[in-house]
Amino acid sequence: VHATDDQLVRRALGEPLPDLDRHTDECPACAGELAALAATVDVARAEGDAGLPPAPDAVWRRITDELGLAPERPVPLRPRVQQAGRWLLAGAAALVAGVVLAVGLPDRTPQTPATLLAPVPASGPVAPGATGQVRLAADRTLVVEAEGLPAPDGYYEVWLLDPDSGRMLALGTLGDDGTARLPVPEGVAVTDYPTVDVSVEQDDGDPTHSGVSALRAPVPT
């Protein structure tokens, strides 16, 4: 009878299991498994849990310069996961309260049904548990109402984007209450941009998308 996965994992992590040791002395298959798992644990422990910082923006600029490509930042198909860890911690510190009541504002009957904002990516999101909705008002104002976003280390920016072509358009920033009413510029067809994206931006003087997306919704049409 071979060792169970659970036993091998525990032993690889350093728990003393004399019965297992007796078994692996005689069983090359289990000894091999154990050695591979233990080597992985050693490697992980040598590096620690700090995570990898993202490459500096200068690296991407050099690549696009050298190859003569358009210098837009990579489309954030998959936000940088290592930043998610920091966000989870930040999320514990403060939550931004959600919807503000539109008391006293002129009545803007929504022209379109609202679409729902969902955290991105599906695994390891920047803002797990955040929700909200987006609608397009009759005066071509995009109304964004997000709830449960962690207080940002920077600010949130709202974009229209087309993940397939990489085209994107910055509409404006999200207020402290997680909401914004942002006019869509004259001449822009929202149907050219199937996705509304809420990104986390730093005040770093770089007007392009940071590559870190918190929420996305289909564009309301």
Place this chain on the structure above:
Amino acid sequence: VTPLVSARRLDDDSALAEAFRAGDERALREAYERWSGLVHAFCRRSLPSAADAEEAAAQVFVSAWRGRHTFDPGRGSVCGWLLGIARNEVVGRHRKAARERELRESLAAALPRPAPSPDELVDRLLVADELARLTPEQRRAVGLAFFDDLTHEQVAAVMGLPLGTVKSHIRRGLTTLRRRLEVDRGARD
């Protein structure tokens, strides 16, 4: 230019490899988005200056893009290929630095040997990168077991999760890390 595959499908590794080989620029962007942190960390830890590391990391992607037709998916992953290029880039820079130093000092200068070795460094960074990609709960469980040396039972108590869940998080987490090492190790001489 008509995109060959939809951006969403690029999430899939083999589709990314195919699009990359075919010269779809979005595949370059996606590869950069996924692995630039890893490649840059490797260069940064292997080279003495931050400027050198940026230059080397950029050069890895430039070389990969220009040599994309040489990528053979049968011989490894895109990530492993990039790390192999990164190793060559770093080794080449060390050799050049050593030659320049010899000319200057006319004595055999010791190479600034990065500790750990490039192979160990690649392994460590791959694991760190994969750890960051685990689900938050899995990552926490693995972190407590690996770095805080808690037993499975203690992890369960700390996280307020059933022991079975914790066992499965740690087992799957460790298996994922191991697989990543096996799949993505850079090309080795």
